Amino acid sequence: GAGVSQTPSNKVTEKGKYVELRCDPISGHTALYWYRQSLGQGPEFLIYFQGTGAADDSGLPNDRFFAVRPEGSVSTLKIQRTERGDSAVYLCASSKTTNTEAFFGQGTRLTVV
Amino acid sequence: AQSVTQLGSHVSVSEGALVLLRCNYSSSVPPYLFWYVQYPNQGLQLLLKYTSAATLVKGINGFEAEFKKSETSFHLTKPSAHMSDAAEYFCAVYGGATNKLIFGTGTLLAVQP
Numbered sequence: 001g002a003g004v005s006q007t008p009s010n011k012v013t014e015k016g017k018y019v020e021l022r023c024d025p026i027s028g029h030t031a032l033y034w035y036r037q038s039l040g041q042g043p044e045f046l047i048y049f050q051g052t053g054a055a056d057d058s059g060l061p062n063d064r065f066f067a068v069r070p071e072g073s074v075s076t077l078k079i080q081r082t083e084r085g086d087s088a089v090y091l092c093a094s095s096k097t098t099n100t101e102a103f104f105g106q107g108t109r110l111t112v113v
Numbered sequence: 114a115q116s117v118t119q120l121g122s123h124v125s126v127s128e129g130a131l132v133l134l135r136c137n138y139s140s141s142v143p144p145y146l147f148w149y150v151q152y153p154n155q156g157l158q159l160l161l162k163y164t165s166a167a168t169l170v171k172g173i174n175g176f177e178a179e180f181k182k183s184e185t186s187f188h189l190t191k192p193s194a195h196m197s198d199a200a201e202y203f204c205a206v207y208g209g210a211t212n213k214l215i216f217g218t219g220t221l222l223a224v225q226p
Contacts, residue, residue, distance in 0.1 A: 042217055042218045044216075045216075056211035058211075093157075093214070098207060099164070101147065104156040104157040
């Protein structure tokens with residue numbers, strides 16, 4: 001596609017529910033990143049993929065968070081048993097490879113009520 | 114480990130005045146540095162990048178940044194601020210053991226008429 005696409009753009013869910021956030025990167029980009037951004041903060045690194053594998057998942061806050069990229073393209077961030085503190089904008093970015101510019105999607109605004 | 118520090122979470126300038134947003138990096142290897150801009154309710158957009166070529170880097174919208182190894186700095190400047198420059202600006206560097214993209218905490222730029 002022309003850019004990084006994230007769906008949905010907004011998601012409201014009840015505490016305790018499961019959510020999936022999708023990221024469709026730019027075609028041919030091998031690196032894919034997930035970040036979380038709270039109001040007034042910089043993007044907080046969650047996980048990064050090179051191809052299908054997670055190169056670094058050190059930013060995932062706990063085991064309720066999981067992400068996959070089974071075919072090296074689309075990625076899904078999965079959050080189990082959501083908590084109000086998970087409310088944030090979740091950003092996805094992709095780059096051709098490491099050390100090159102990353103292109104960002106518009107983000108998914110997650111609100112846990 | 115590589116990191117970036119942005120001094121000043123809020124900067125206010127008058128329209129037409131010089132814009133200076135500060136970023137210092139920490140890196141044991143030659144860094145790859147970036148400045149991104151985020152307009153309200155939008156995704157991050159690349160302003161400019163330093164990838165070990167010219168030390169003075171020109172970006173979009175009249176912004177530029179100078180890589181100064183002796184000062185470990187990569188400050189963002191624009192000679193004359195426009196109202197449309199009001200946004201949040203993030204400095205970023207590739208770093209860590211897995212070479213992931215790491216962001217600073219951001220500087221919110223306000224432009225006064």
